[in-house]
Amino acid sequence: MKPDKLRNLLQEMDARVARMQRARKDHFAANLSWLRTEVQRLLSKVDTLRTSDIAALELTLSVIPINDLDRSSLSNLLLGMKIGLNLLGPEDVLDAVPGQKPAAFQFGFEGSRLVVVDQPLRTRERDKDIAEAAMEAATERGVYVGEQLAQSNCSPRLRESFKSLQDKLEARANIIQVGMYNQTCGRVLRGDVEELSPTLFELLRSHVELVFAAASQFDDWRVFRENAVDIDRESVAALSQSTLALVRDLKAQRETDPEVTAALDTVVGWTEDKEADKRDVLALTGTLQNLWSLAAKSALAKEVSSEGRKLVAKAIIAALLAVTTAGTLAAFGKVPGAEWIETTAAYFKSATEGTPPASPSPKSAPP
Incomplete structure (x- = not known):
């Protein structure tokens, strides 16, 4: 990862810690102040950032009592820095990717075919x-x-x-x-x-x-409704446009069930309504997170039911990367709990760019 990417991650961490610091009125605000000082120190030496620097930030963060959402947000930024410094392997990224959550749509595989799956109704x-x-x-x-x-x-x-x-x-x-x-x-x-x-x-x-x-x-609807948050219309538009591009790519893949692309079209349609609200936005972002989760976990898993499924998962990742713009990643960064997508995308992009070109097959080899 280039220094400017690492700098962006550190600047984002600085901004988030500053917001958390302003919101705290207890003595732990001093801990956050010290954490922010360390982040700013690293910003001044981003070209020589080392493994020990990231480890020190992790240790400091681990002893500060903050809510789970803020901790997850900062941890994902640190994960991105590790990816940038080539400190993570597939197993580390696999552990960091969350499972699918209750959303407008969840996904799964039938054999090697990507499909929409049911979400059983749950209540106490x-x-x-x-x-x-x-x-x-x-x-x-x-x-x-x-x-x-x-x-x-x-x-x-x-x-x-x-x-x-x-x-x-x-x-x-x-x-x-x-x-x-x-x-x-x-x-x-x-x-x-x-x-x-x-x-x-x-x-x-x-x-x-x-x-x-x-x-x-039902629990899932209550939690969904409570977790809905507003983000700006430009960010919603960026997510919608990338999703429509993804739909076009997935339609060309025989292993994608038509219900999958119909589901993505549906969540985009909800956000395009002139009366769209934060629930519509969460329906879109939650559905996209679930697709990222399934594809990433299936592509990185050591054991899958078939090699074909793994190849399909990698094809989905390729399609997701192809339509994921800087605006899309910035939009995900504004959705609480979705920050992991940026670091996951960075890992797969880095892995793809670092893969040497395939050797020509015997048929295509020059005489």
């Missing part, structure tokens, strides 16, 4: 009966709502939105999708309010509220 045992009853009530109500829409002269978009929601309710394969499709229904409903009778509008509005109440009984 004591709330299980209430949650199941709430979902059953929402599903049954959705059948009635669909019948009423079929008999009305509402717009095709409104009818299709509620049908998609009903499909998700009946499938019970992903509570976050239920919440997101329900959010879409609410938006379409507000846009069509002038075209609906008061009775039908009230029926649809109450159904949206019922579905949200049912979704709130």
